[in-house]
Amino acid sequence: xxxxxxxxxxxxxxxxxxxxxxxxxxxxxxxxxxxxxxxxxxxxxxxxxxxxxxxxxxxxxxxxxxxxxxxxxxxxxxxxxxxxxxxxxxxxxxxxxxxxxxxxxxxxxxxxxxxxxxxxxxxxxxxxxxxxxxxxxxxxxxxxxxxxxxxxxxxxxxxxxxxxxxxxxxxxxxxxxxxxxxxxxxxxxxxxxxxxxxxxxxxxxxxxxxxxxxxxxxxxxxxxxxxxxxxxxxxxxxxxxxxxxxxxxxxxxxxxxxxxxxxxxxxxxxxxxxxxxxxxxxxxxxxxxxxxxxxxxxxxxxxxxxxxxxxxxxxxxxxxxxxxxxxxxxxxxxxxxxxxxxxxxxxxxxxxxxxxxxxxxxxxxxxxxxxxxxxxxxxxxxxxxxxxxxxxxxxxxxxxxxxxxxxxxxxxxxxxxxxxxxxxxxxxxxxxxxxxxxxxxxxxxxxxxxxxxxxxxxxxxxxxxxxxxxxxxxxxxxxxxxxxxxx
Numbered sequence: 001x002x003x004x005x006x007x008x009x010x011x012x013x014x015x016x017x018x019x020x021x022x023x024x025x026x027x028x029x030x031x032x033x034x035x036x037x038x039x040x041x042x043x044x045x046x047x048x049x050x051x052x053x054x055x056x057x058x059x060x061x062x063x064x065x066x067x068x069x070x071x072x073x074x075x076x077x078x079x080x081x082x083x084x085x086x087x088x089x090x091x092x093x094x095x096x097x098x099x100x101x102x103x104x105x106x107x108x109x110x111x112x113x114x115x116x117x118x119x120x121x122x123x124x125x126x127x128x129x130x131x132x133x134x135x136x137x138x139x140x141x142x143x144x145x146x147x148x149x150x151x152x153x154x155x156x157x158x159x160x161x162x163x164x165x166x167x168x169x170x171x172x173x174x175x176x177x178x179x180x181x182x183x184x185x186x187x188x189x190x191x192x193x194x195x196x197x198x199x200x201x202x203x204x205x206x207x208x209x210x211x212x213x214x215x216x217x218x219x220x221x222x223x224x225x226x227x228x229x230x231x232x233x234x235x236x237x238x239x240x241x242x243x244x245x246x247x248x249x250x251x252x253x254x255x256x257x258x259x260x261x262x263x264x265x266x267x268x269x270x271x272x273x274x275x276x277x278x279x280x281x282x283x284x285x286x287x288x289x290x291x292x293x294x295x296x297x298x299x300x301x302x303x304x305x306x307x308x309x310x311x312x313x314x315x316x317x318x319x320x321x322x323x324x325x326x327x328x329x330x331x332x333x334x335x336x337x338x339x340x341x342x343x344x345x346x347x348x349x350x351x352x353x354x355x356x357x358x359x360x361x362x363x364x365x366x367x368x369x370x371x372x373x374x375x376x377x378x379x380x381x382x383x384x385x386x387x388x389x390x391x392x393x394x395x396x397x398x399x400x401x402x403x404x405x406x407x408x409x410x411x412x413x414x415x416x417x418x419x420x421x422x423x424x425x426x427x428x429x430x431x432x433x434x435x436x437x438x439x440x441x442x443x444x445x446x447x448x449x450x451x452x453x454x455x456x457x458x459x460x461x462x463x464x465x466x467x468x469x470x471x472x473x474x475x476x477x478x479x480x481x482x483x484x485x486x487x
Contacts, residue, residue, distance in 0.1 A: 035394035036080055038062070038071035046073030048225065056378035056407040059083060063408060069391050075228035077103075079401045080391065083408035085415060085442065091391055092383075092404065092449035100450040101386035103401045105227035107243070110250045112304035118312060122386055122450070124295050132289045132297060133305050134454045136279045140193060141458040147273070151458070152354055154192040155465040158185050163473055165201055170483060179322060183210050186318040189462065194310045195260045196275040209256055210314060257307050280305050312455060316377055317462060323374040324367075324467055328477040331422060335477060338363050342472050352468035354461060360468060361435055365427040367463050368435075371410075372443045373422050378407040380447045409444040416442075 039062065041047050050072075051058045062070055063083035072079040082088050091099055100122040102108055108119040117129045140147045162185040169176045181201060187210045188198040199206035226232050226243045233240050264277045265285070273279055280302045283289050290296035328335045341362045346352050357364060383402040390396055411419040417426065429436050446453035453459070476483055 035396060036069045036071040036391070037066045039066070041073035044075070044229075046075050046077075046228075048074050048228070054378075055403075056375070056405055059379070059403065059405045060408055060411075063405070069394060074401070075225070077228045077401055078397070078399075079403060080394075080396055081403045081405060082391075083405045085409045085412060085444070087392070088404055088406075088409060088444070089448065091402070092447070092451070095389065095391075096449040098387055098389040099383045099385060099402055101384040103227070103382050103384045104399070105224070105382075106230075107224045107227055107246060110247055112254070112307045113300075115301060115304040116308055117305065118308045118381065124291070124293070125297075128289065128291055128295055129297060129301060129305070130454065132280075132283055133308065136276060136283065136305070137309065137454050137458060139279060140276060141455075141461055148354070148461075151193055151461065152465060154198075155189050155462055156351060156469055158189045158192070158198065159466055159469040161185070161188075161201070163470065163475060167475070167484060178325060179318075180207070182321050182325070183314065183318045186321060187314060190310050190313045192275070194276045194306055195264070196277075209253065253311065254303070254307065257303050257310065261303050261306060276309060277302070277306055309455065312453070313459070313462075317459060319376045320370065320374070320459075320463060321466060323376055324370055324463075324470075325477060327370055327373070327422060328471075329479055332478075334366060334422075334424060335471070337424075338366055338467075338471050339476075342468060346468075346472060348474065352465075352472045354465065356468070357464055361428065361433060362424060363468055363471070364435055364464065365424040367460075367467055368427045368440055368443060369422060369424040371445050371463075372416070373410070375407040375410045375445070377445055378405070380404040380406060380451070383451065404447065406444040406447070409442070 039047055039050065042049070050062075059081050060083065062072075062081070068082065068084040068087040070081055070083075072081060082091055102119055102121065108114075108116070111119050114120065115129075117126065117133055120126050120129070140151050142148070162181060165181050166176065166178060169178075169181075184199070184201050184206065187206065191206075192198045224243055224246065225239045229239075233243070261277060261281075264274075264281060268278060268281050270282070273282070284297045284302050284305075285299055287296065289301070328338075341360055342352060345359045346356055352360065380403075383404065385396050385398050385400045385402065388396075388398050396402075409415070413419055425432075427436055427439055428434070446456040446459070474484060
């Protein structure tokens, strides 16, 4: 008994010393590996609890304290966060190859079974895949006049359907919640461009397919907690449940894409391009997608390409369109100016076209300000260091996760006067009749460098047509919903 009485305090002290030593080693190893300054991480969790529901705002606060390059730890993974235009351009443009990799997250490997161009491993095969995908997407945005007109036709038709649905909802309800219809409208536009088909807004299968896009965006946008804390898979908890839902979503989405591609292969005819899937089949199945070194894309890359193109539009463009709705309601004077410009330039006898864009300068300025103000993609898909490298003298080991805070650029007071104020006129030249292209180039939404979004031009076209046609009709956005007639 005496021995037990003496041994118990000794064991407690010994355990406490071990805990202190382990914590010290954790913090010490973090300081040696991370390089840049940053908040001290907690054991096991790291700094995960400090990020909250809006990581881009947490990153902004931490950047004010630690500078434009700072370090975090998420679970067991080392992270470097970049804030501000100068350091982001330095890293993604001048050191692009050093930071073109993606983290080896299990969630990323699930997408297209690891063959995704957006989430895939950086290397020669990835470069070929990107080159092919970029060429096909360009055919439907800026290069080919016929496919450009086809895209415009799809968008105008879908906007007309959306307007009728919203007007009908407002007749039946005092208030409306347009999110579901916006998501389906955006999904239908890309379904028409990618597969040549559209769905009724009441189609249950299509609704189910698109209903999880918010979960998908949140998981891949900053990495699932399971990706940095794999031990969470070992026992029941909400994170494990969410990860399994994400896996099921990927399987469901992959099955949808595979069915569409199989249907196209069964009816495909050479030199007849019905949609984007036909274009990918033409290039990849024919064996033309290869390099002089013998690297080639196998047929399954058609499915992965369509997953990237169709899937990428869902979360980003539907979110952008919801921001447009919200800001038009919140700033009725801006809505009136857009209406007035469209009436003056286009008139009410027809709907706006892409060819009207150079003359609809205030409308274009409004769209750019929506992009900047909302920063609807506040943080890029995580990058990773592809080699041992450095940023501003700070050591960044290979495999380090890199978060790029685009929101910090779009709200930087050194670039924008009163950045938290919504003001489309900031993008107009003093004469008010042209767009200040130099200022527009400061907006960061679609990333930079080797991982820059290949669908940027297509997305901007879509946002212009959506906005101008919505406001070109004799309709208005009000706090109570959508109504016939000008505000």
